Amino acid sequence: MPSNQPIVLLREVGGDRYLPIWIGPGEATAIAFAQQGMAPARPLTHDLFKDVLEAVGQELTEVRITDLRDGVFYAELVFASGVEVSARPSDAIALALRTGTPIYGSDTVLDDAGIAIPDEQEDEVEKFREFLDQISPEDFGTSNQ
Secondary structure: OOOOOOEEEEEOOOOOEEEEEEOOHHHHHHHHHHHHOOOOOOOOHHHHHHHHHHHOOOOEEEEEEEEEEOOEEEEEEEEOOOOEEEEOHHHHHHHHHHHOOOEEEOHHHHHHHOEEOHHHOHHHHHHHHHHHHOOOHHHOOOOOO
C-alpha cells in the first residue's frame, strides 16, 4: 500500500463486490488474531469487550457498516436489547469476529465504495491488488446524489 496502512476487505454475500476499509495497525492485529483463532496471554481490548458483554448478559446481534462521509466509514453495533452504539468499523469488525456476529454493509455504502470482482478469478484479484497499490483512503468519498 502507498501508505503501508492495513486494509480489510469485506465481501458481499451473493454478489461480486468487495468493500475496502483502511484500518489502523492495532485493529489489523486484533482482526488477524480473531481470524486465526489466536488467544493472547492477556485479553486485547476487543476480547475484554466481548467478556464484558457476556458478563452483563448483552448479545451483539449484528454489525452494520452504515455510512461513508469524507472518506471515513461509520459503523453501528446492534444489540439484542435494541440498543445501537456507534463504532469505528475496524473495532466493530474485530468484535464481530470474536462473537460470531454477522457484518452488514448498507446498500448505499456498497454502491459508493464497493468494488466488483467478477467470479473472483485470479487475474481479476490480481488487477484488484494492483488497483489497491495505486489508491489511498482519500480516494473514497461520498457521491453527490
